[in-house]
Amino acid sequence: MGVPRWLFVPALLGAAFVLLPLVAIVARTPWSRFLELITSESSREALALSLRTSATSTLICVLLGVPMAVVLARTSFRGQGILRSLVLLPLVLPPVVGGIALLYTFGRRGLLGETFEVLGLQVAFSTTAVVLAQTFVAMPFLVVSLEGALRSAGRRYEAVAASLGARPTTVFRRVTLPLVLPGLASGAVLAFARSLGEFGATITFAGSLQGITRTLPLEIYLRRETDAEAAVALSLVLVVVAVVVIGFARQSRSAV
Amino acid sequence: MKKTSALAVTALVALAAAACGSGGDESDAGADGGTTTITVFAAASLTSTFEELATDFEAENDGVEIQFNFAGSSDLVAQLQEGAPADVLATADEANMDKATADDLVGTPTLFASNTLEIAVPPGNPAGITSVDDLTADGLNLVLCAPEVPCGAAAEAVAEAADLDLSPVSEEQSVTDVLAKVGTGEADAGLVYVTDVIAAGDDVEGVEVPDDVNAVNLYPVATVAESEEADLAQAFVDLILAPTGQDALADAGFAPAP
Numbered sequence: 443m444g445v446p447r448w449l450f451v452p453a454l455l456g457a458a459f460v461l462l463p464l465v466a467i468v469a470r471t472p473w474s475r476f477l478e479l480i481t482s483e484s485s486r487e488a489l490a491l492s493l494r495t496s497a498t499s500t501l502i503c504v505l506l507g508v509p510m511a512v513v514l515a516r517t518s519f520r521g522q523g524i525l526r527s528l529v530l531l532p533l534v535l536p537p538v539v540g541g542i543a544l545l546y547t548f549g550r551r552g553l554l555g556e557t558f559e560v561l562g563l564q565v566a567f568s569t570t571a572v573v574l575a576q577t578f579v580a581m582p583f584l585v586v587s588l589e590g591a592l593r594s595a596g597r598r599y600e601a602v603a604a605s606l607g608a609r610p611t612t613v614f615r616r617v618t619l620p621l622v623l624p625g626l627a628s629g630a631v632l633a634f635a636r637s638l639g640e641f642g643a644t645i646t647f648a649g650s651l652q653g654i655t656r657t658l659p660l661e662i663y664l665r666r667e668t669d670a671e672a673a674v675a676l677s678l679v680l681v682v683v684a685v686v687v688i689g690f691a692r693q694s695r696s697a698v
Numbered sequence: 699m700k701k702t703s704a705l706a707v708t709a710l711v712a713l714a715a716a717a718c719g720s721g722g723d724e725s726d727a728g729a730d731g732g733t734t735t736i737t738v739f740a741a742a743s744l745t746s747t748f749e750e751l752a753t754d755f756e757a758e759n760d761g762v763e764i765q766f767n768f769a770g771s772s773d774l775v776a777q778l779q780e781g782a783p784a785d786v787l788a789t790a791d792e793a794n795m796d797k798a799t800a801d802d803l804v805g806t807p808t809l810f811a812s813n814t815l816e817i818a819v820p821p822g823n824p825a826g827i828t829s830v831d832d833l834t835a836d837g838l839n840l841v842l843c844a845p846e847v848p849c850g851a852a853a854e855a856v857a858e859a860a861d862l863d864l865s866p867v868s869e870e871q872s873v874t875d876v877l878a879k880v881g882t883g884e885a886d887a888g889l890v891y892v893t894d895v896i897a898a899g900d901d902v903e904g905v906e907v908p909d910d911v912n913a914v915n916l917y918p919v920a921t922v923a924e925s926e927e928a929d930l931a932q933a934f935v936d937l938i939l940a941p942t943g944q945d946a947l948a949d950a951g952f953a954p955a956p
Binding site for chain 1 (some may be wrong): 730770772775776839841844846847866867868869870871875879882884885888
């Protein structure tokens with residue numbers, strides 16, 4: 443079929459560029475100490491914290507992101523285009539900028555910080571801060587993929603359901619959601635993956651303490667200080683988790 | 699096909715290197731009467747002092763330009779170990795310099811300065827910290843460096859010497875991160891170097907740590923073994939050890955090396 447032959451050269455080049463660094467990690471992995479390194483207490487706590495916080499932030503992304511995607515895809519109002527661009531901003535923003543922004547919002551001296559302090563809540567240096575940072579950077583992934591799914595699904599079935607007397611909530615629950623479920627699933631997986639890899643906003647906003655705020659990426663960064671091999675071993679763990687997550691995303695997409 | 703792609707990868711890397719090629723091409727630049735560049739890898743805490751010294755050095759040596767890589771000491775050594783080109787290495791502790799010496803990456807190091815810890819608090823000292831003993835107060839947001847990095851090891855030494863059981867809310871990656879948390883008021887107190895408190899200006903205030911419990915970090919400097927400009931590298935090291943260099947370091951809050 444009509445793919446120009448010469449396309450293969452840059453395509454292969456691109457693939458090699460992405461894959462070679464992964465090969466390099468595997469090549470540098472200290473296999474003799476691998477198990478011992480990845481099962482140390484700090485490694486286990488970091489992985490557990492990462493999985494726990496990423497799951498929580500994915501849940502929040504779904505709860506807030508689904509309505510956002512529906513509103514963006516199914517309604518039109520003035521300034522919608524600008525709003526969409528702004529909501530997607532964390533996608534292109536350097537995470538450290540996100541961290542600074544969150545600090546000035548939820549920090550002790552931030553916009554909402556004093557309100558929180560009065561309520562006896564302290565976000566700074568807590569696991570909540572990690573979840574906030576992850577949700578901030580991951581939300582656009584869910585919104586983008588779900589909005590895309592909603593637009594390509596079209597409104598035909600919704601219109602039919604409505605003409606048969608279904609109320610908007612029923613249409614949303616029985617028609618819209620089932621139609622875009624694969625899109626929602628892959629969006630959620632992407633959000634989870636992005637949360638798992640979150641580093642910049644977390645270290646800027648949440649701090650770093652074993653079991654509380656030191657997620658796997660932060661643990662890897664810290665380990666490099668003293669034990670480069672441990673950092674490589676943990677990096678490989680994160681690569682494997684990422685591969686598994688992408689596998690899930692592929693499966694949910696091919697189920698369409 | 700395999701050969702082609704390997705060749706293409708090489709070409710791509712070369713292309714990328716050429717596109718961002720500001721550093722590392724000192725040899726050919728020097729030949730046509732342009733500038734000679736030496737690269738200095740230095741601990742982040744030395745930033746302002748070394749930049750000031752570089753201006754002096756460049757003024758005294760016509761056609762010489764100093765390029766800096768300021769980072770955490772262990773990052774600098776790791777980069778050297780992976781073959782990054784440099785002419786001078788200055789670290790914030792002896793442990794990291796020892797790693798470089800053990801791998802024969804550098805010549806014999808010379809101690810050129812020392813640094814001690816100080817308590818940094820937000821402007822106005824909202825938590826009313828007056829001594830190291832106050833660092834154990836209930837509900838205090840204390841931020842330290844992680845024990846894995848030099849400033850964290852020094853903080854541990856202070857805790858041990860003063861017999862304090864410190865429970866930080868965060869163990870940060872670097873002094874900069876600790877200062878940022880204190881400066882924004884997120885943390886009530888942090889342990890950083892004396893020089894950092896001075897460099898931070900109005901962002902934080904300092905509370906002294908008494909000499910008898912303080913930790914002393916010694917700063918070594920050495921020329922890099924594979925330097926192509928060994929004479930210039932040595933000249934820069936000499937400048938650091940000369941009165942000019944020592945005065946600049948003292949202005950920044952460093953104490954002389956023992």
